[in-house]
Amino acid sequence: MIHINKVGELTGVTVRTLRYYDKIGLLKPASKTDGGHRLYTNDEIKKLQQVQFLKKIGFQLYEIKNMLSSSEWDWSDSLKSQLSFVIKEQENLKKIELSLREMIHGIAIEGEENWLAIQKIMQLSTTDKEIQQYYRESVFKEREIKLWEKVPNMTSDSSDSLEWIALIGQLKRYIKDGPKASKVQNIIRRMEEKRLEEFESEDEFLDKLWEIRMSPEQSDKLGLYPIDQDVLEFMEQAYSFFIASTQQE
Structure with missing residues (x-):
């Protein structure tokens, strides 16, 4: 498990942003410490990298949430629309x-x-x-x-x-x-x-x-x-x- 502070260091995403992603259901931590600190696995880190990439090419957070949560999402149409x-x-x-x-x-x-x-x-x-x-x-x-x-x-x-x-x-x-x-x-x-x-x-x-x-x-x-x-x-x-x-x- 990777502590939220370490995730911030590894990815350049602030702890405040990670907490916000958790709040809106975009990126949930794998678990929490007894003290309430968020913990992440490599799977969450990979998802965070996907979020960063999609955000970089102009997608809004609500769009990214839908894109990553749906197995039937039409990526081709989404990318053409964004282009x-x-x-x-x-x-x-x-x-x-x-x-x-x-x-x-x-x-x-x-x-x-x-x-x-x-x-x-x-x-x-x-x-x-x-x-x-x-x-x-x-x-x-x-x-x-x-x-x-x-x-x-x-x-x-x-x-x-x-x-x-x-x-x-x-x-x-x-x-x-x-x-x-x-x-x-x-x-x-x-x-x-x-x-x-x-x-x-x-x-x-x-x-x-x-x-x-x-x-x-x-x-x-x-x-x-x-x-x-x-x-x-x-x-x-x-x-x-x-x-x-x-x-x-």
């Missing part, structure tokens, strides 16, 4: 993950205006995804749809998207310095480098995308993060100055 539940939970967690990324990246753009970023993400989340897809396909050619997949995404954790988000956030913070400021021009230069890396010779696609970006209504239809209009206009001014400067060199 279906886990898959749905993963899908829900993935949606939560993407929403959290959007909020974190929105705050990176908006700076100290945290609540503004959250409001924008809330606004963005209400747009129908099927409508976005339909609008995207009506605006872009089939070849351009593939290019769209390379556009920085607020839900992405790719280094490319993260750098674009950081650059836009920096640009917003330097508006007061004017479009010709060296800090602003350094940001624009890096943006241009990234444009050439990903979209060289794709001016038609980028012009179309920028035209949509400059329209809050069209940006919303496409599901783009709502960057403030003054930031977009500032970016356009800074870029125009950058191009003019490079042509003079």
